[in-house]
Amino acid sequence: MTQAYEHFIAGQAMPASDGATMTLPNPATGDTLATSAAGTAADAERAIEAAHAQLKGGEWSQMNGASRGLCIHRLADLVERDADQMADMDANAIGRPPAEPRMLDLPNAIATLRHAAGWADKIEGRTIPTAGYMGQPTLSYTERLPVGVVAAIVPWNTPLMITCWKLGALLAAGCTVVIKPAEQTPMSALHLAKLCQEAGIPDGVVNVVTGEGATLGPVLCKHPKVTKITFTGSPETGAAIQSVAAPLFKHVALELGGKSPQIVFDDADLEAAVGGCAMGLFFNQGQVCAAGTRLLVHEDIAAAFTDNLAEVARSIQVGNPDQEGTQMGAVASKGQYDKINDYIRRGSDEGAKVLAGGPSEDGDSGWYVRPTLFAEATNDMSIARDEIFGPVGTVITFRDEAEAIAIANDTRYGLAATVWTSNVARAHRVARQIEAGAVGVNAWAPIDPQLPWGGVKQSGIGRECGLAGVLAYTEEKVTTVVL
Numbered sequence: 001m002t003q004a005y006e007h008f009i010a011g012q013a014m015p016a017s018d019g020a021t022m023t024l025p026n027p028a029t030g031d032t033l034a035t036s037a038a039g040t041a042a043d044a045e046r047a048i049e050a051a052h053a054q055l056k057g058g059e060w061s062q063m064n065g066a067s068r069g070l071c072i073h074r075l076a077d078l079v080e081r082d083a084d085q086m087a088d089m090d091a092n093a094i095g096r097p098p099a100e101p102r103m104l105d106l107p108n109a110i111a112t113l114r115h116a117a118g119w120a121d122k123i124e125g126r127t128i129p130t131a132g133y134m135g136q137p138t139l140s141y142t143e144r145l146p147v148g149v150v151a152a153i154v155p156w157n158t159p160l161m162i163t164c165w166k167l168g169a170l171l172a173a174g175c176t177v178v179i180k181p182a183e184q185t186p187m188s189a190l191h192l193a194k195l196c197q198e199a200g201i202p203d204g205v206v207n208v209v210t211g212e213g214a215t216l217g218p219v220l221c222k223h224p225k226v227t228k229i230t231f232t233g234s235p236e237t238g239a240a241i242q243s244v245a246a247p248l249f250k251h252v253a254l255e256l257g258g259k260s261p262q263i264v265f266d267d268a269d270l271e272a273a274v275g276g277c278a279m280g281l282f283f284n285q286g287q288v289c290a291a292g293t294r295l296l297v298h299e300d301i302a303a304a305f306t307d308n309l310a311e312v313a314r315s316i317q318v319g320n321p322d323q324e325g326t327q328m329g330a331v332a333s334k335g336q337y338d339k340i341n342d343y344i345r346r347g348s349d350e351g352a353k354v355l356a357g358g359p360s361e362d363g364d365s366g367w368y369v370r371p372t373l374f375a376e377a378t379n380d381m382s383i384a385r386d387e388i389f390g391p392v393g394t395v396i397t398f399r400d401e402a403e404a405i406a407i408a409n410d411t412r413y414g415l416a417a418t419v420w421t422s423n424v425a426r427a428h429r430v431a432r433q434i435e436a437g438a439v440g441v442n443a444w445a446p447i448d449p450q451l452p453w454g455g456v457k458q459s460g461i462g463r464e465c466g467l468a469g470v471l472a473y474t475e476e477k478v479t480t481v482v483l
């Protein structure tokens with residue numbers, strides 16, 4: 001029987017106000033996977049009211065930081081208990097082999113919740129020794145107060161992990177939330193909300209509304225009781241959110257796309273670089289904001305590097321994620337499938353050479369894309385400029401360090417970058433000059449709950465995770481007392 005998912009508002013599962021549902025496809029087969037409530041404006045408003053009630057005088061607003069921290073710790077324990085189930089929910093919804101989220105997304109989500117729990121009783125203010133007020137001595141101090149009701153708009157690629165990046169931090173800060181998962185991946189967010197209830201987080205603190213972003217997004221972004229919007233997804237939707245939220249002076253955090261460079265110097269450990277670059281390209285079918293899709297390779301090692309990487313790409317077993325031995329599943333949707341294949345065709349048309357993969361031939365019984373590697377490319381080609389969000393890499397050669405840095409920075413994005421080198425001084429020198437929120441040296445995308453994550457340029461605004469991620473859900477308020 002097809003599983004039917006409903007909203008989770010004020011601690012209760014409920015259908016859409018008009019009873020409407022939507023069908024969620026199985027990317028691995030093209031069949032129906034599940035249905036979910038097709039949320040209405042009224043549903044979003046109901047969830048916002050529930051979140052607001054908890055914030056303004058509700059049980060949550062009375063809870064101290066230590067108690068909130070305990071709740072988040074209990075939530076982490078429950079996510080750990082249900083980790084495999086939740087990894088499978090995320091994997092099945094986007095056609096991904098479950099081994100990947102079991103290995104990375106879930107451990108990261110759990111660790112992120114635990115890290116955030118630790119901050120809950122350490123959100124401190126300052127005392128500021130001013131010159132006084134009109135000749136009188138004063139005491140000025142600040143407090144970090146919860147920013148308010150948060151709308152958390154989440155994408156489909158690593159849904160639970162990204163939800164926990166937002167949820168752990170905002171709960172630690174004392175906020176409440178309406179989560180809008182991607183329409184394709186509501187399952188793990190709904191399960192997480194139920195676990196919040198089991199963890200003792202009062203009903204109404206964490207609410208989930210499912211359905212279309214085009215319907216629910218504007219309601220969440222405009223509502224006067226929503227103070228902050230945290231979004232991960234495409235630059236286009238990020239811009240749409242900004243255009244709605246900016247005139248209303250809402251706090252907005254955006255984690256958008258990328259076209260991250262992986263720079264391979266001629267002194268790099270070639271085997272490690274090939275393996276790391278392959279992971280950066282093909283992990284989650286390349287559907288990762290930090291995917292290292294521009295491979296900038298020193299000209300002296302370009303032939304050896306590309307041969308080895310192409311060999312890895314050809315060796316990856318693509319197929320139904322439920323079948324044993326499958327290393328890469330389907331891409332998430334027909335839209336993704338068409339977009340990726342269009343770019344692969346465009347790469348060839350623009351003159352780059354296909355070393356592995358190429359356009360797919362069938363898309364009727366699952367949306368499978370072959371790991372694809374282009375060489376003899378230049379940085380002005382569309383395959384080097386646009387976020388493809390699929391398993392497609394582009395090799396571009398460089399002559400020296402300055403040229404590598406110039407190419408790396410010649411992009412509208414700035415989320416992540418990797419430097420492959422055995423020269424320590426070069427590693428620091430190059431890392432410092434790259435315009436990106438996070439640089440890995442000899443490691444692709446070394447994310448960690450303690451490290452701030454976010455982009456520069458068109459890759460976004462704001463940081464998640466670590467202390468910066470928690471403080472982003474607070475407002476600093478100053479009180480001055482004339483003594």
Ligand SMILES: NC(=O)C1=CN([C@@H]2O[C@H](COP(=O)(O)OP(=O)(O)OC[C@H]3O[C@@H](n4cnc5c(N)ncnc54)[C@H](OP(=O)(O)O)[C@@H]3O)[C@@H](O)[C@H]2O)C=CC1
Binds near residue numbers: 217218234241336339
């Ligand atoms: N940086 C990243 O991690 C991600 C980048 N992308 C990029 O975006 C491309 C398109 O993917 P797509 O899923 O359409 O990405 P979107 O950015 O459109 O979707 C992300 C989230 O935003 C919601 N949303 C859609 N429209 C609005 C709106 N007007 N207001 C508020 N929220 C809205 C979506 O809901 P709904 O699911 O209903 O559309 C989803 O929950 C990908 O090919 C990829 O290049 C995509 C996902 C993640």
Ligand SMILES: CCCCCC/C=C/C(=O)O
Binds near residue numbers: 162255289445
């Ligand atoms: C090793 C996986 C790195 C994932 C980096 C964070 C991804 C976020 C996103 O895709 O939105």
